[in-house]
Amino acid sequence: MSQLVGEPVQPAKTEYKWRKSEPAALQLSREFAGARPHILLIMLIALGALLLLSLALGSALIPFDQIVTVLLSGEADQPAWTHIVLKFRLPKTLTAMFAGMALGVSGLLMQTYFRNPLAEPFVLGVSAGASLGVALVVLTTGAVGGALLAGLGLAGDLLMTVAAGLGAAMTMLLVLLVAIRIQSSVSLLILGLMFGYLVAAMVSLLLYFALPERIQAYINWTFGSFGGVTNEQLPVLAGIVLAGLLLSAALTKALNALLLGEDYARSLGANLKRTRIGIVLATALLVSAVTAFCGPIAFIGIAVPHLCRGLLASADHRLLLPGTCLAGACVALCASLIAELPGNNLVLPLNVVTALMGAPVVMLVVLRGARGQL
């Protein structure tokens, strides 16, 4: 019970009012009543539309019928177009989709586990941990010529991902260790931020002693991009993300139980230790793959779970998990489309767009929380 007292950490729209007289399972089912699972279908349709849109729109202007021709394994009128659709837009679109899914779900896992509406990989310093792993690889190994996922070939990709994963898992573990002792969400957030700063300081130290060109490569990476993944690299990214998603799916029941606090989760038969390990592993897999391939992408992780809870009107992870998957993919594709500024030659850094889209959601959550407290 003690965990439920203290900071109000309810996700937006859903209030968990604990009534002592009722059994936990009954309460959960009450909480999950009134959900709107049909929204999932709408999300699926939206995802389909966005996937098509992402293939159709880009800096280069290619007529839609040409895109369809190429997708139906034909040749476009101009050879460059075939190439652009198959080797640029297709991997970019799929990368955005997988990255969005991974970030959305990892945000959900962390928000539920920490019972903190602001928890997400970026805020709690987990992305920073992954960054440290990447910085170590990029700035110290022979990654050549401003190449980031390069120079070492596929082995390099895996090395980067493993380094990012270790960094992410280490930070996640640290945050977890602290979370066991400290229940206050504000304290946890502050500690997460401090972890982030500490890691950033270590990265700065590495940067200080690194060659300028390597620094440039690292800085480019921090801007975030879905466009750097080629068709050869895509299976690695997709494989790791799918593994993380499957693991998350296996945790659904335990995550639902966790909504009521660790004590009640235990009383409902959840194996807390295994759940905790599962969450750390899943988050590390999801965050590290995305961070290594696309850079530390901010705000998708925090915004998407809130968006889903609102849209689905539910805190049930059986709905939220597919929901954050779909919505994450949609949001990432939207961000990617906006960053590309279709019809314009320029591209914006991805993180600028995700911040512009995500920061208002965070502000909304904070303002709602503040109103609830007053």
Place this chain on the structure above:
Amino acid sequence: MKATLLALFIVFNSLLPASALDENLTDGCVADYSADVDYFPDKIEIVDASKFTVEYFNNYKVLRVADAFDGAPGFNYVLVQCGTPAPSPADFAEGTQFIDVPSGDLITLSTTQLPALSQLGLLDHLAGVDSGFYISSPEVVRMIADGAVAEVGFGAEVNIELVLELQPQLVMSYGYNPATDAHPVLLEAGIFTALDASWRELSPLGRAEWLKFTALFYNLEARASAIYQDIAAQYEAVKAKAAAVAAEDRPRVLINSFLGYADAWFIPGEETYVGRLIRDAGGDLLLAEAGSATSQGLSFEVAFEGGFDADIWLVETFGIYSGDDLLALDSRFGDFAAFQSGDIWNNNRDENANGGNNYYEWGVTNPHLALADLVAIFHPDLMPEREFAFYRRLASE
């Protein structure tokens, strides 16, 4: 006795009339100043550079540097012939710095300033450099190893205590961002700091002409003018060769360096330094903005659409030595026509052990070498015997 001295003085003076100096004093000071003497019979004339001007007076010259960085104020320097009275600071804009010339020891903060020193024979005056890490000049590298030249920082980040200890008469710096540049700190410490704006010049010859800027501080106008004239003549000769090529024989050239964030390509505009070099070498720059003196960031998609069938691809990127290096960066680079025909080049033939590229050192004051390299790449028949100075073909092993 007094009368004899006076007579001698008159005789001496009549032997040395006001126009007596027939060359600048490159060593030592004036012992007997006369206001009527033109102490700088050798003067420079600025032909191609546009960021600095000089105005000559009998015993001092006023040097002005404009547009040293974005939003830079004008920087004014009064170079006074040593041994003659300096003009009153009240007559000049606030912040004007005064220095006696010929100057003594100097510290350079950019590798691009070193070639002028060796061309003008001034390396003996070099007391310090920012860092030897990227320096190509074998003489300077040796001087650093021998301890004759100190290292005082990295780029415009200098260790001010080391600089003060060396007591240089002159520091050659450059401006980039006043918040982090060295010059405000150096000026605060009372050290004469000249701002080198050569990197802002858009014309290759204009950038090379900054050798005259260095020469002004040592009264070496005559030598600088001769060297520059020679470089300019060679540049024009190569350019004339390429200009004779028919329009349809000019190759379509893609040039980029991967300096943007992940999928942005930075493509120089037509009027940039690089854009002008390509044009003068008889190439047509692809994707370049007409009339633009800046680079623009393009998405990879657009760069591919416009550049995939380029005849020649100049990959001006650090650390790329082969086609395989390029493929490791992104496998999609292999789909460019120039990649498949093997016409991909990088300007890093002449690098030091740390990757310091002489193209950005010796090449800056000797643009005719870079131009001749480019002509040999674009029109091999015009220069069949060319031994490349800076460019290398990126062969796939």
